Amino acid sequence: MTSAAAAAPLWRHRPFVLLCGEQTASSLGRQITTLALALLAVTGLGAGPFGAAALLGLTYLPGAVLSPLAGVLVDRVRLRALLVTVTAAQALVVGSVPLAYAAGHLARPHLYAVAGVSGALTFTLSVALQAALPRVVAPDRLLGANSALTAARTSGQIGGPALGGVLVGLVGPAPALLAGSAAYAVEALFVLALPATLNVRIPAGVRAPLDALRSGLAVVRSHPQLRRMILSGAGLNLGSGAAAALYVFYATEELSLPAWQLGTTYAAYSAATIAGALLAGRFARTAGLWRATQVCGVAAGATVFLIPAASVGTGFALLLAYQVAYGLTGTVWMVSMTTTQQLVTPEDLQGRVAGLVQSVLLATVPVGALVGGALAACLGSVPVLLGAASIALLSAATLWSPTRTGDQVTRNPLGTVPEGVSPCARADHDAD
Template identity: 85%
Template sequence: MTTAPGKGTGTTTEAGTVPLWRHRPFVLLCGEQIASSLGRQITALALALLAVTGLGAGPFGAAALLALTYLPGALLSPLAGVLVDRVPLRGLLVVVTAAQALVVGSVPLADAAGQLTRPHLYGVAVVSGALTFTLSVGLQAALPRVVGPDGLLGANSALTAARTSGQIGGPALGGVLVGLVGPAPALFAGAAAYAVEALFVLALPAALNVRLKAAAMSPLESLRSGLAVVRAAPRLRRMVLSGTGLNLGSGAATALYVFYATRELDLPAWQLGATYAVYSAATVAGALLAGRFARTAGLWRATQVCGLAAGAAVFLIPAASLGAGFALLLAHQVAYGLTGTVWMVSMTTTQQLVTPKDMQGRVAGLVQAVLLTTVPLGALAGGALAAWLGNVPVLLGAAAIALLSAATLWAPTVADEPPAR
């Protein structure tokens, strides 16, 4: 395992300083992120289109699908964090990724047998969401063990680039597969990507299975200790609170996105897939810029600037109803993907730096739960209100909430204590 990385671009091992791209455990994490992103993008697009075009879901039904995907993360992430700090980490990651492949693969099998129903589809969304966010907490806890604190900013940027490079092909591939074979059979490709992800995780070092001190604590004590870390970091606390409002607005907009684009803007599947692909390309650019921008401006300033820009970008979605819908949705995905990625990398790095090594899972779980709580709320509220008021008024309100929440980052705050080592 690693001890301390060098200048954010390499990691120090027993053999000396090694660049991140030559450090085998980190390279495996990059491969896992590419496979995972392909699986998630294909699955998200196919499930949404299957609900809308195959099972006749309306605005609320489409929004409910997104909400059910995020709801397990909002409710179970703190418990996932406790679990991550108490059990062999590599073993947990292998089980989660393998289960994901089986769950997603159940949809095309049920469809082929003529037994696919909305409850099945929504059940897959719930279970898949729980597995996805458990994996997210586990990987956030694993990264500091792999690269050490000084390498976190560069490692988070590189992992984000790896993840989003997979997302570039995922939506386009998903759109092509849906067009060729239909949304249900396209999910076989999503399940295959998750199976490949499980192989990458299985190849991670056995040292990740070392039990930490949290194994001797009760679950309630573990949660309290994680909450104490968040309370003691003022800027992290501000980032989390602002992020909940940003997610509320963007969650409502995202829930309506497929329905709005296909039914109101009449975008064909290939154009819808292209907007997701452009978003992925923008996130790659954001990941490449995040490290340099955050080192130059500082983690806190990078979060402030990019949070505000991401909130403003949501207004481009309702603006698409005025004309040039495809072009404006592309512009939204570029702006939101670029600035939202820098915001995410900066906040994640701040979180990991202020968290002791043996508490990474608990803090990641608590932060993730708070951030995710408003996503299903925004999705359900957006879907319900859109069925009553229409898509555009709700999208305008969602954009206003996102922008105002991001603006709170500019309110005066005190600096965090020195990062924990």
């Protein structure tokens, strides 16, 4: 990266602007796809609470299992070529659903297969992009860059659910997936325009994949702050994953919300995420990344209780309140954690560390989704949602547990590398 590029505002830095465009297109496609697949399973193919939960579980399970291997792959291959391949494949996979529907051959196994493959591609892309960002911006700009990318991603999320709800209402859930496939195709064009300097291979001295994974694990084990974020986040995802798996079924079948109201609640989450992205940098610099993570983690866990509360109150209003509160607090938590992870990781290990972290965070989502769906089929949605909210809150609260001797966490505001951690090794690539 040139000195001129490092000094220029982020919005004038071409590779970063392309990443923002990619995030907007990706989120638009993902939101349309997620909503349309869920509604197609529930209203078109007769899936019950466990079937809806299984669909979400299959979306996350490949990420939980394959993310560490994706991290090794990201550190070894040409990064831009990988990004183009993954995004193009995503467009084809999602586009297969409306084609099968038009041919009269769409069945539930096809839908589950699309959810699983699409999930694997999505989380491979996520690992690759986390590794790409430190190659595009300097370490002292990562907090602002992560906040800006979150805002860009959320701009697509605002329109995605509402557009998905309107399309489902007009043409049905299966044809609506054509719009999701088109958004992924646009995403592929953005990553194709990224500079060739992203295609930097890992040094030749790196050994077998298992040894490569161990080197990434060593980074996670050596940083107490990162370890605690990961473990509490895994528990938070266990509870919120169960709630998310039941969300569409609960809102449509038990609260009788129409598709446009369901889509609006997702859009409210996206709007709150933009607010969180705008606040994340200021809050983290003022309070420190660790304090921002503690406060927002507990707040995010507490908001999950608004979902079961919707059964005894004004359902639409309470679900809107949940999405706004969770979007705001969860975004600050995510930006703080991602920035910490990137700062403490050497550049040639970014993919492996991102893959390991993502794997741990995702592993509990399908577990929560499948267990929550199975229990809801027997006990009903509301008791399971209350239990899920309790798990999410208690897990987040562990961030406030006493620190063990020799396990101190850093509280310095970002813009600098936390104490006790060597600055990331950075190659002087021309990102323009």
